[in-house]
Amino acid sequence: MELELSLGDSLAPVKATVAPTPVLTPTCMGDEEDLELVLGVRAARRDEQDDQTTCTQSSEEAMEGEEDETRPHGEASVESLSFPLFVSSAETGSANSEMCTRGFDVNTRPADGGAEAGRPSSPSSMQEVSTRQQVADQEAADDEENGGGGARKKLRLSKEQSSFLEDSFKEHSTLTPKQKSDLANRLNLRPRQVEVWFQNRRARTKLKQTEVDCEHLKRCCERLTRENRRLQRELAELRGALRTTSSSYPPLYGLHHLPAAAGTVFRVCPSCEHSKVVAAAASESFSPRVFAGGGAHAAITAAAAVSSPAAGSPPSPAALFGARRPHFGPFAAAVIPPVLRRQPSATS
DNA sequence: GGAGCTACCCCATTACATCA
DNA sequence: ATGATGTAATGGGGTAGCTC
Structure with missing residues (x-):
């Protein structure tokens, strides 16, 4: 049994399996606890890099010659600080x-x-x-x-070096070769060290973001679980009411007096009891209205289409996958925001 | 078009420094 | 002294651009 819920001002519907175990899609974002997931981690691409300077160890010697010209003497830089x-x-x-x-x-x-x-x-x-x-x-x-197998040296960057790198990272989380060599010059580090620092920094950012996302999904899951329990209770009550009323009235005409909820349609397929909340009210809490005899799966499917986002816009992934792939684990691939994954090049 | 090279990235892991 | 934590560094694998 599936419920398609629209929680609050949620941008995307949330499909949850009612029984036996609550499962949610990772699309449950956009409520009041919405988090900004997009990070500019991959801001600069190689094709934007006009400077083709190579920055490997082997090329450092080549850069030495121009170092003294490129370094901005007297400019306010970390170099001018007293490290x-x-x-x-x-x-x-x-x-x-x-x-x-x-x-x-x-x-x-x-x-x-x-x-x-x-x-x-x-x-x-x-x-x-x-x-x-x-x-x-x-x-x-x-x-x-x-x-020759000697111990690897563990270097600690000074506070000034770290804070300068941090500031640079805030401006751009990836480096062009020129930026890299400039930073290396200013901080008296090897370009490779600057590159590694940025890589590790991106990894830390991503890790933190993943933790935030997990926390958000956890809260989302807990809320959906509560909602699920509540809906199950209501469903049980409604079934009880259905049995009671259908014993005293003809089944097709006996349910109009059941409590109605604003904007919420709750359909129960009489043949297989497949049920779906078609359109939820803006509020999270609602009391379902039951239409008996509306009954075919086609009607439910059509109703589900109604619940999809604005007309003309593509249906949500949850709506698209719902029919074929009804269950999503809470930590499916979509947990990691796509923007943080490696993105295909625009040219490919 | 494909091979080889280079550079860059992400990712997992290691190894070291620091701290409680 | 020791375990936990933070982080610099390493290595592997993937991708893209360039040259031949």
Whole structure:
């Protein structure tokens, strides 16, 4: 037995199986607890990226040459901030302790001459050139160490770095190569680190959103369960009334005096007892009116069509799938908003 | 058109740092 | 000291653009 409900100002009807177990479609959104599910996670596509700069490790050396020109000296940027990371090892924990003991900071872009160990950038100095070489050598040695099965270094970004990345993420949750290299330059990180940070940040956003969605569906399910119980009670009462009245009146004409609800039609198929709430009132609570003898499945189907959204607009997925696929688990594929899933390219 | 390459993404997982 | 938590980093798999 199915009930098609329209709860409140719900945008889409909610189809729920009445018995034996309440099941709901994941379309139960749009009520007063509606949540904004659309996130601009995938704002920038590759085809929008005019800058074809490659940002892999291997290309970082290629970028070094232009670094000093692209970096906005004197501009208000994170670089102009006094990073604890670059100034003192006291606040950044073991990573900087490692920096002290090993002579370089694993949090900074090693081959970058910009800000090593608390020293402001002075691109033209010979000392820096020599330091760069040392850093590059150290990086190479470090890479060997990692490749040789050494422990993976765990880096902690400074608060300034994190907050700057956070601000960038608020503006755009994906990166163009240019944005990536700019951020890497400003924060003295490797482009790969910036890229990974954005990936992890998107994952965290999605996880949080999933939790919110689950919570919403849980509330939705609880409400529908309550509604389901209430409707079952009413159904039982109506069946009792039907039996009572049909014993004293002819079955086709005996039900007009039953309580009516505003805007709600409740049809019971006499042959199979397949019933459906056809059009619910704006209010969630209603008392069904029973039409006996209206009876054929065709009538019910037609009535269900009436309950679909505005004429001319396509029927809701619940209405479309209802006939063929009456039961939806609460955590079907549609639980994850499609916008958060990988979207096909417009060109494909 | 298809193969190869590159870059990017998501996803699951690992590994480390920090905290209670 | 230890388990829980947060998160940087890694690796796999998929997709798209480009070149040959």
